[in-house]
Structures are given as structure tokens and as C-alpha cells.
Amino acid sequence: MKDKVLFIGASGFVGTRLIEVAQNDFDITNFDKQQSHFYPEITVSGDIRSQEQLDNILSGFKTVVLLAAEHRDDVNPTSLYYDVNVQGTRNVLAAMERNNVKNIIFTSSVAVYGLNKKNPDEAHPQDPFNHYGKSKWQAEEVLREWHKKEPDQRSLTIVRPTVIFGERNRGNVYNLLRQIAGGKFAMVGAGNNYKSMAYVGNIIEFIKFRLLNIQPGYDVFNYVDKPDLNMNQLVAEVEKSLEKKIPSVHLPYPLGMLGGYCFDILSKLTGTKYAISAVRVKKFCATTQFDATKVHSSGFTAPYTLSQGLDLTLKYEFVHEKKDDITFVSE
Template identity: 80%
Template sequence: MNNKVCFIGASGFVGTRLIETAKNEFSIKNLDKQQSHFHPEITELGDVRNQESLDAALTGYDTVVLLAAEHRDDVSPVSLYYDVNVQGTKNVLAAMEKNGVKNIIFTSSVAVYGLNKTNPDENHPHAPFNHYGKSKWQAEEVLREWFNKSPTDRSLTIVRPTVIFGERNRGNVYNLLKQIAGGKFAMVGAGTNYKSMAYVGNIVEFIKYKLLNVNAGYEVYNYVDKPDLSMNELVSEVEKSLNKKIPSTHLPYALGMLGGYCFDILSKVTGKKFAISSVRVKKFCATTQFDASKVHSSGFVAPYSLSQGLDRTLKYEFVHDKKDDITFVSE
């Protein structure tokens, strides 16, 4: 078993939970441009854009888990997506070659498929609609090129998660759950569109599962916790967890998009970033379902159902007293 694992970019939401999950199984180092709130003792400051720091960091390691990415909707300048997500991946692979590291797990995204696709599986054509998705696809292509140079003794696992939620996360799902839980929620559209989601407690267990079962070869997995929920069903889950009736208002899609465009203009004029934008309204109303039969037939068993993940998150965020105010911002 490859025991020495270098996590790159694990000071954030997913990485923190992954370290917690895997620290008793592996000898772990975390390389990140940000210090870790919870695991500073194994964290070394470094940046995927700095080749020297990568070369030094991977000395003596067997495996890389590459989590580092620019992923928010509103990164500026857009060149950062490509500097970090694409060139950063090239730099990591160069450091791996210098150090003889032959195993990498890479977190990509279902954003490589684009919007409103019909339940795409891992072989679905790529059609990313934003710079994040485009840069993730380009990074995947770089990784496949690296793997194909020596496919008999290299291991490449690409994990394409859908939107990930969980305790301490401050992203789009948290904002949505907060609005629903607070009763300040307007449903844009009929609420019958389905949303694939992934609970952080499950995605990190899957990555650990792949670390424990390393084989030469190339695999790509969509990661989604099934079954998918419609927006109306999601509201019902919140009601059940919090034991309260949630009032909801339905707005026509056109009106919701108009509001999003107004916030786009306001953001440009003021230079401020808002929780509402045309992109986020479009994503909210889109059906985002992805086929995850491959991951769930791989031998991996998710420790939590989607309902349990939502319940744990809702209770942590809106019911139980918190020991601290440490949170992680993502999409």
C-alpha cells in the first residue's frame, strides 16, 4: 500500500474533512497556500504555481491527491482559473516525475459536462459553459496525457463531484438551506427540477477508498449521492430536519433571471459581490442530474444517505450550539 500521501490544497472544506478521515491510515502532508485551521502540524505553505515548492514537497511521497483549484463563479481575472487549475496541474505532474511519484487522485467537477444535460455518465461529451469547467477539463486532458506516457505503471483517478455540501461550508447549498430554514425563500420556477448533490462525509470516504485500493490504470468517476432530490423535495427535507413548516413563494423563471441581471449590474457598478446573480439563478433553475452508477457499483459503500447528510448539516448549522465559528467558503 502507498502510505505516504501528499494532499495539495487540503486546507479548505473538502481537504480538512479528508485529512480527518484519512490521517489514521496514511502518513499525510498538506501543501497549501493557506494555513490549515485544524491541521497546521502537517501543513506546509506552498503554491501550485511555484515549481520549486512542489518539487521539494513531493520528495519521498508515493501518492498525490490534488484538490487545489480556483472554483468560485466570480474569480477575477479569469486567467487565474487557467494559471491554477491547468498550469498548476502541469507543475504538480512535473514535480511527480522528478520525484518518481506514479499515483494521483484529482478532483475535477461535473462542470465539464455543461448545463442541462440529461443525466450524463462519465463518457458523456464535455461541454463546459464557464471558465471553471473549461479549466477543469483542460487539467483532465493534461492528466490523461501524463498517464498515457506510461499506462502500465501509473495510476490516475479523476473524481468529478457534483455540488458538495456539509457542516461548516459556506457555498450555494448552504445559502439555499439558510434561506429555506429562515423562511425567506422564493422558489424560482416550479421546483420540479432535480439537483444532484454530494455530502462531504461521503466524498472524502470515497477518496480514502481509492487511496486504500490503488491499482495501475485510469479511472474517472462522477460522484453523486443518490437518489436525487427535486427542489420541492429539498424543501421537504429541511422541514423534516428542523421540524417546521417552510413558507415558500414561487416566482416565474423570467422574473428570477431579471432579478439576477439587476444584481449583475449592481455588482459591476459598486464593485461588490452579491449572493444573487444571473449565473446563480440559471444554475438554481437548471436540472443538474448526473449518472453515478459507476461509483456506487465500484465496491464503495457511502456511510451516509443523502437525507442523513442533509440532516447532519442542518442540525449542525441551525440547531446545535457551535464550539467555534470556523467556516469554509466555496460554491
């Protein structure tokens, strides 16, 4: 008999790929407010803000993988971050207690550390700069308190991924790769700032690795595919993969931020969301580099290098003919 695992919020980018690699090893049900494009037959409609729905769905399960989150930069009202990410986590844990479910894997974020930190490891103090990061940290605290109640019986794994990219994703990394590949790319700053990244094909394999090795205890892992690339090296990777020279323009940081604020004002006046904003320019120019020694010394071996993940993504998005137009929007 396969262990019954409830994936919460797995209709999206990461969850869809996780179901693909884990379905042969586990009896999976996906609980999500959105229908799954690829796995409707195992998807049950529901919302983690509903305690009753969670109480009912969790009967008979051994483990929960909690992926559901409000994560975009522009969520409005901001209270949604806390309603979903924090209270939703409380609801899940309450339903687990009622159904005697002892194991949970939670996807948090390196956003709990804040911006421009010097290669923080898992013990680094939290300093989130936005509501998403704050709400993820609060959710982590709720989870740790839950685990402390029965530390010898309960299993808690918290995974803090850096920005995740891959085929079908429509987020900040895709927008950046599209601009670079299309030759419509302006480098803000010198391009020497490093960006930790995670290929979706690796992060899902790590979650599966943890599922296959569930045991009582608490662990938290940064997830990053190493070595990190700076922005100039990322452009070079795109050139190599697409076999083309990428023209680039370098803009001073103050000019880039000015442009971001102009788009913010325009967005408020028109009600239209734009790919450029002051927050995104700030994030683009920040060094987002994180220590991943723990995850890569845990017995897990990533199946792809970062260069391979970028190459697979670039070829899928900009070279090969697509069989469908299904995509997933994220940050």
C-alpha cells in the same frame, strides 16, 4: 510504515474532512497556500504555481491527492482559472516525474458536462459553460496525457463531484438551506428541476477508498449521492429535519433572471459581491442530474444517505450550539 501521501490544497472544506478520516491510514502532508485551521502541524505553505516548491515538497511521497483549484463563479481575472487549475496541474505532474511519484487522485467537477444535460455518465461529451468547467476539463486532458506515457505503472483517478455540501461549508447549498430554513425563500420556477448533490462525509470516504486501493490504471467517476431530489423535495427535507413548516413563494423564471441581472449591474456599480446573480439563478433553475452508477458499483458503500447528510448539516448549522465559528467558503 504508512504510505506517504501529499494532499495539495487540503486546508479547505473537503481537504480538512479528508485529513480527518485518512490520517490514521496514511502519513499525510498538506501543501497549501493557506494555513490549515485544524491541521497546522502537517501543513506546508506553498503554491502549485511554483514549480520549485513542488519539486522540493514531493520528494519521498508515493501518492498525490490534488484538491487545489480556483472554483468560485466570480474569480477575476479569469486567467487565474487556467494558471491554477491547468498550469498548476502540469506543475504537479512535472514534480511527480522528477520525484518518481506514480499515483495521483484528482478532484475535477461535473461542470465539465455543462448545464441541462440529461443525466450524463462518465462517457458523456464535455460541454463546459464557464471558465471553471473549461479549466477542469483541460486539467483532465493534461492528466490523461501524463498517464498514457506509462499506463502500466501510473495510477490516475479522476473524481467529478457534483455540488458538495456539509457542516461548516459556506457555499451555494448553505445559502439555499439558510434561506429555506429562515423562511425567506423564493422558488424560481416550478421547483420540479432535480439537483444532484454530494454530502462531504461521503465524498471524502470515496477518496479514501481509492487511496486504499491504489493500482496502476485510469478511472474517472462521477460522484453523486442518490437518489436525486428536486427543489420541492429539498424543501420538504428541510421541513422534516427542522420540524417546521417552510413558507415559499414561486417566481416565474423570467422574473428571477431579471432579478439576477439587476444584482449583476448593482455588483458592477458598487464593487460588492451579492449572493444573487444571473449565473446563480440559471444554475438554480437548471436540472443538474448526473449518473453515478459507476461509483456506486465500484465496491464503495457511502456511509450516509443523502437525507442523513442533509439532516446532519441542518442540525449542525441551525439547531445545535457551535463550539467555534470556523467555516469554509466555496461555491
